[in-house]
Amino acid sequence: MNGESPSPCKMTDVLITDIGQLVTNDESRGGLLGIMDGAAIAIDSGDIRWVGPEDDVPHEYRSYDTLRADGGVVLPGFVDAHTHAVFAGDRSHEFAMRLEGATYEQIQVAGGGIYSTVRATREASLDELVDESLPRIARMLASGTTTIEVKTGYGLDIATEVKMLDAIDRIRDVLAVDTIPTFLGGHVVAPEFLDDRGSYVDLVGGAMMDAVAGRVAYVDVFCDDAAFTVGETRLIAHAAQARSLDVRLHVDQLSHTGGAALAAELGAVAADHLDHSTDEDLVALAEVGTVAVLLPGVSYTMREPAPDGRRVWDAGVTVAIATDCNPGTSYIETMPFIISMAAVNCGLTPDESVWAATRGGALALGLHDRGVVAPGKVADLVVLDAPTHEHLTYRPDGDLVALVIKRGNVLS
Amino acid sequence: MNGESPSPCKMTDVLITDIGQLVTNDESRGGLLGIMDGAAIAIDSGDIRWVGPEDDVPHEYRSYDTLRADGGVVLPGFVDAHTHAVFAGDRSHEFAMRLEGATYEQIQVAGGGIYSTVRATREASLDELVDESLPRIARMLASGTTTIEVKTGYGLDIATEVKMLDAIDRIRDVLAVDTIPTFLGGHVVAPEFLDDRGSYVDLVGGAMMDAVAGRVAYVDVFCDDAAFTVGETRLIAHAAQARSLDVRLHVDQLSHTGGAALAAELGAVAADHLDHSTDEDLVALAEVGTVAVLLPGVSYTMREPAPDGRRVWDAGVTVAIATDCNPGTSYIETMPFIISMAAVNCGLTPDESVWAATRGGALALGLHDRGVVAPGKVADLVVLDAPTHEHLTYRPDGDLVALVIKRGNVLS
Numbered sequence: 001m002n003g004e005s006p007s008p009c010k011m012t013d014v015l016i017t018d019i020g021q022l023v024t025n026d027e028s029r030g031g032l033l034g035i036m037d038g039a040a041i042a043i044d045s046g047d048i049r050w051v052g053p054e055d056d057v058p059h060e061y062r063s064y065d066t067l068r069a070d071g072g073v074v075l076p077g078f079v080d081a082h083t084h085a086v087f088a089g090d091r092s093h094e095f096a097m098r099l100e101g102a103t104y105e106q107i108q109v110a111g112g113g114i115y116s117t118v119r120a121t122r123e124a125s126l127d128e129l130v131d132e133s134l135p136r137i138a139r140m141l142a143s144g145t146t147t148i149e150v151k152t153g154y155g156l157d158i159a160t161e162v163k164m165l166d167a168i169d170r171i172r173d174v175l176a177v178d179t180i181p182t183f184l185g186g187h188v189v190a191p192e193f194l195d196d197r198g199s200y201v202d203l204v205g206g207a208m209m210d211a212v213a214g215r216v217a218y219v220d221v222f223c224d225d226a227a228f229t230v231g232e233t234r235l236i237a238h239a240a241q242a243r244s245l246d247v248r249l250h251v252d253q254l255s256h257t258g259g260a261a262l263a264a265e266l267g268a269v270a271a272d273h274l275d276h277s278t279d280e281d282l283v284a285l286a287e288v289g290t291v292a293v294l295l296p297g298v299s300y301t302m303r304e305p306a307p308d309g310r311r312v313w314d315a316g317v318t319v320a321i322a323t324d325c326n327p328g329t330s331y332i333e334t335m336p337f338i339i340s341m342a343a344v345n346c347g348l349t350p351d352e353s354v355w356a357a358t359r360g361g362a363l364a365l366g367l368h369d370r371g372v373v374a375p376g377k378v379a380d381l382v383v384l385d386a387p388t389h390e391h392l393t394y395r396p397d398g399d400l401v402a403l404v405i406k407r408g409n410v411l412s
Numbered sequence: 413m414n415g416e417s418p419s420p421c422k423m424t425d426v427l428i429t430d431i432g433q434l435v436t437n438d439e440s441r442g443g444l445l446g447i448m449d450g451a452a453i454a455i456d457s458g459d460i461r462w463v464g465p466e467d468d469v470p471h472e473y474r475s476y477d478t479l480r481a482d483g484g485v486v487l488p489g490f491v492d493a494h495t496h497a498v499f500a501g502d503r504s505h506e507f508a509m510r511l512e513g514a515t516y517e518q519i520q521v522a523g524g525g526i527y528s529t530v531r532a533t534r535e536a537s538l539d540e541l542v543d544e545s546l547p548r549i550a551r552m553l554a555s556g557t558t559t560i561e562v563k564t565g566y567g568l569d570i571a572t573e574v575k576m577l578d579a580i581d582r583i584r585d586v587l588a589v590d591t592i593p594t595f596l597g598g599h600v601v602a603p604e605f606l607d608d609r610g611s612y613v614d615l616v617g618g619a620m621m622d623a624v625a626g627r628v629a630y631v632d633v634f635c636d637d638a639a640f641t642v643g644e645t646r647l648i649a650h651a652a653q654a655r656s657l658d659v660r661l662h663v664d665q666l667s668h669t670g671g672a673a674l675a676a677e678l679g680a681v682a683a684d685h686l687d688h689s690t691d692e693d694l695v696a697l698a699e700v701g702t703v704a705v706l707l708p709g710v711s712y713t714m715r716e717p718a719p720d721g722r723r724v725w726d727a728g729v730t731v732a733i734a735t736d737c738n739p740g741t742s743y744i745e746t747m748p749f750i751i752s753m754a755a756v757n758c759g760l761t762p763d764e765s766v767w768a769a770t771r772g773g774a775l776a777l778g779l780h781d782r783g784v785v786a787p788g789k790v791a792d793l794v795v796l797d798a799p800t801h802e803h804l805t806y807r808p809d810g811d812l813v814a815l816v817i818k819r820g821n822v823l824s
Contacts, residue, residue: 092802096762099755099805139811300808303756337809343511344715350508390504393511396712397749397809399551 014408015064016041016074016381017054023075023389024051024373025359032351033389041074043379046407051373067410069383072402073391075354076371077146077380078335079361082272082293082322084184085140086133086167087154089120091327095301114154115191117327121154121164129167134174136325136333141177141411143334144401146380148177149322149365151220153184157192158211161185165215176406178380180365182248183212186221186228186236201232205239213243217365218269222250223259230258237266246366252276253298264288270320270364275299275307282315291364292317294356296341297330309356310347320360321346321353340396350393381405426455426820427476428486428793429466435487435801436463436785437771444763445801453486455791458819463785479822481795484814485803487766488783489558489792490747491773494684494705494734496596497552498545498579499566501532503739507713526566527603529739533566533576541579546586548737548745553589553823555746556813558792560589561734561777563632565596569604570623573597577627588818590792592777594660595624598633598640598648613644617651625655629777630681634662635671642670649678658778664688665710676700682732682776687711687719694727703730703776706768708753709742721768722759732772733758733765752808762805793817 017040024034042050042061050061094112107113121129140148150168155161165181172179185204193200209219219240223233227250237247246269251259253273263271264284271277271285272293285292292312299306313319321342324330332338335357342353362371370378383403384391391400404411429452436446454462454473462473506524519525533541552560562580567573577593584591597616605612621631631652635645639662649659658681663671665685675683676696683689683697684705697704704724711718725731733754736742744750747769754765774783782790795815796803803812816823 090799092798092800092806095806096802100761297808300756331807332809333807334809344712349512386504387502388504390508394504394507395743395745396709397744397746399811 012045012408013064014043014067014410015057015061016043016067016069018068018071019054019074020069020071020387021073021389022051022373023073023354023358025076025355026372026374032355041373041381043405043408046379048373048375048377048379050375070385070402071387073384073386073389074373075382075384075389076358076373077382077404077406078144078357079147079320079365079367079371080140080145080322080325080335081149081270081320081361081364082295082324083149084151084153084324084326085136085148086129086150086164086171087117087121087327088124088129088132089117089327091116094328114188114328117154118156118191122157122160126163126166126170129163130170133167134171137171137177137179138175139333140325141175141404141406142401143336144382144404145335146177146404146406147180147362147365147367147370149180149182151182151184151187152212153187153220156185156187156190158208161208162211165212176409180218181216182218182220183209183216184220184222185209186219186233188222188227197232201228201235205236209239209243213245216245218248219245220248220250223262224250224252224257225254230262233259233262234266237262237268241266248272252281260285263290269366272322273298273307274312275304279311279315282312282317286316289318291320291360293320293322293364294342294346295322295324295330296346297332297338298324299345300341301330301332306341306345308347309342309352313348313352318360318363319348319352319356320364321356322361322364336392336398336400337396339392343393344396350390353393354389379405379408424457424820425476426479426822427469427473428453428455428479428481430480430483431466431486432481432483432799433485433801434463434785435485435766435770437488437767438784438786444767453785453793455817455820458791460785460787460789460791462787482797482814483799485796485798485801486785487794487796487801488770488785489794489816489818490556490769491559491732491777491779491783492552492557492734492737492747493561493682493732493773493776494707494736495561496563496565496736496738497548497560497745498541498562498576498583499529499533499739500536500541500544501529501739503528506740526600526740529566530568530603534569534572538575538578538582541575542582545579546583549583549589549591550587551745552737553587553816553818554813555748556794556816557747558589558816558818559592559774559777559779559782561592561594563594563596563599564624565599565632568597568599568602570620573620574623577624588821592630593628594630594632595621595628596632596634597621598631598645600634600639609644613640613647617648621651621655625657628657630660631657632660632662635674636662636664636666636669638666642674645671645674646678649674649680653678660684664693672697675702681778684734685710685719686724687716691723691727694724694729698728701730703732703772705732705734705776706754706758707734707736707742708757709744709750710736711757712753713742713744718753718757720759721754721764725760725764730772730775731760731764731768732776733768734773734776748804748810748812749808751804755805756808762802765805766801791817791820
């Protein structure tokens with residue numbers, strides 16, 4: 001049920017056996033997914049120590065506690081590289097209004113839109129913000145997401161942006177999940193600055209960034225028609241880079257504004273959305289090595305055409321997929337649903353969808369220690385109650401995740 | 413987790429309190445959904461006895477065991493009026509092949525397609541068929557579906573069609589869920605009769621129907637290009653009506669063959685799919701009172717445009733929505749996901765989607781004793797961990813069902 005926190009069951013040394021199909025994402029084992037049949041995995045102190053045929057388990061791992069996968073699939077834990085999962089307030093009615101044909105203006109007048117989340121998040125105490133957000137992140141973890149990027153950006157003032165980081169830290173500690181915090185002061189212009197955008201850009205790239213710089217892994221900017229121009233985005237990104245912070249950007253979601261090209265220019269770690277990016281943009285991203293993070297849940301929710309994952313993949317860009325969990329345009333928590341949509345709606349193959357949700361997600365966060373099942377990697381794993389990973393795409397509401405293993409601990 | 417059977421916790425007399433929002437589907441209470449705030453429900457011997465403001469609970473119900481809804485939504489249990497949830501075999505790889513561009517012919521050559529399910533279902537023992545199918549129906553029940561239509565149609569010979577009915581009965585008894593069995597010998601022409609369709613139609617409308625007639629609620633025929641012509645469908649339907657069996661039909665899914673018009677001509681209880689039906693067809697269905705059962709999961713899975721629920725509703729046709737759970741074109745088990753797609757993809761409002769999944773589903777099965785929260789109705793209810801029913805459409809992978817109540821028993 002929603003809202004329950006999985007409790008970690010501490011296991012130090014574990015040998016996983018009876019694996020029906022192991023997705024390693026280790027290309028040296030063949031194919032994109034490096035699939036092994038009849039494999040076993042030895043885990044020790046939260047890391048993977050050994051991967052190989054179950055018949056060949058070395059002597060030193062045979063005394064480990066055994067965890068049987070019951071013939072199911074084992075794959076790397078999902079990495080959700082784009083979420084806004086910490087927020088306060090309820091926007092379900094705004095969603096219903098939009099389905100019934102309400103315009104953007106009517107929704108604003110009714111008190112909806114992103115500023116309603118900003119208002120609710122500002123008004124919430126830290127405890128309230130944690131209470132509202134923790135069940136979402138607990139659900140993500142329970143559904144197999146073992147690393148979760150979480151953005152600020154519903155504060156748009158220093159105190160609330162810092163409060164959001166406090167909430168992210170608190171939730172990380174309670175759930176023992178890896179959260180990767182991203183500063184998104186550049187989400188939209190704060191309501192107080194609508195007549196003075198330049199001052200808000202200065203604040204984001206100045207005092208606000210100083211207040212969070214030691215606590216975040218990334219700086220993100222929503223570069224699009226309704227948010228920041230390419231020029232404004234460049235200013236904020238340069239402020240980040242001057243502080244040795246890596247950049248990731250929301251680009252080309254609503255229209256082609258040149259955001260993807262800017263991401264390439266900046267050498268951003270990731271460029272997200274890309275719905276309206278051109279073939280030239282994709283070539284530029286591929287050349288720089290910026291990871292494309294595709295967000296099919298937004299297209300579903302907003303009744304827009306899904307991002308063309310096939311085109312992005314074929315352009316040679318590294319592809320990740322993510323939930324974009326947020327209260328306005330994608331109240332979606334689980335990566336299996338995103339994996340299904342990436343295949344069904346975005347044109348990726350089932351193999352590519354699974355890769356993009358694991359290895360792709362890790363690369364989009366610059367993490368090379370996970371997303372692969374190999375010795376030395378973090379023991380973040382998912383066990384499916386299904387005979388093949390193709391069931392993730394085949395059964396969009398399948399609830400196939402039987403076990404989640406986070407740094408060697410089996411969650412239940 | 414998938415595959416666990418909910419166990420009923422026997423409660424005879426129950427008073428449900430602390431309901432945040434009650435969806436009654438009782439038009440006398442106002443609006444399509446007859447929503448009440450601050451209501452309570454008294455249940456006795458599996459039936460609803462009283463519904464009213466919590467402050468006004470009559471004395472005789474105050475001693476009942478209290479079940480608190482914790483401020484969540486209470487609504488009628490979902491009624492899934494179109495499923496093929498009993499089958500054997502695995503077709504995930506066929507799905508993956510199709511995503512990767514395989515043609516119908518390539519899938520057939522690879523051993524896929526509906527005949528592969530027929531082969532697996534024929535080969536399975538009754539125990540095996542139950543073992544494979546029960547987890548699906550358990551999952552449906554756990555996700556709030558309290559009445560489930562289940563079709564035969566993967567036997568296409570007398571022995572296997574009867575075995576499918578045996579499996580449906582066994583699962584009904586184990587899970588204490590209401591299954592409504594439908595005879596679908598007219599699913600496709602049995603492989604042995606591909607060169608002699610007429611004899612197969614005679615068999616379905618003759619000896620095969622005689623073998624099942626006492627055990628089924630409905631006779632269904634797949635009237636479409638890949639299955640049975642309007643003429644063949646009419647023969648089978650007349651054979652059903654001659655045995656006093658009501659008819660429901662698969663119509664106009666793949667193309668406009670006149671199936672919807674035939675459903676109206678026959679006075680069918682339901683006409684399902686309707687993707688290619690004309691406005692004239694819809695007028696005819698509305699006049700006769702045939703319920704339209706829309707199946708957005710098929711469109712999702714097959715990457716086809718979703719059925720235009722808005723057009724069907726506005727034509728005055730009674731609308732139900734259902735999973736069409738089957739291994740080929742919609743491996744979907746949960747009504748909340750269907751409710752989301754009905755609103756997002758089919759143009760129904762959130763209110764209409766919820767109504768179509770409850771009251772609409774009941775009417776599509778000719779059941780007037782459920783789908784409404786009112787005295788005298790069956791106490792099939794769902795409690796959501798959400799403040800409004802709009803969350804069902806707002807959060808497509810939300811897992812919002814906190815409690816399922818089947819005939820007054822709280823499942824857990």
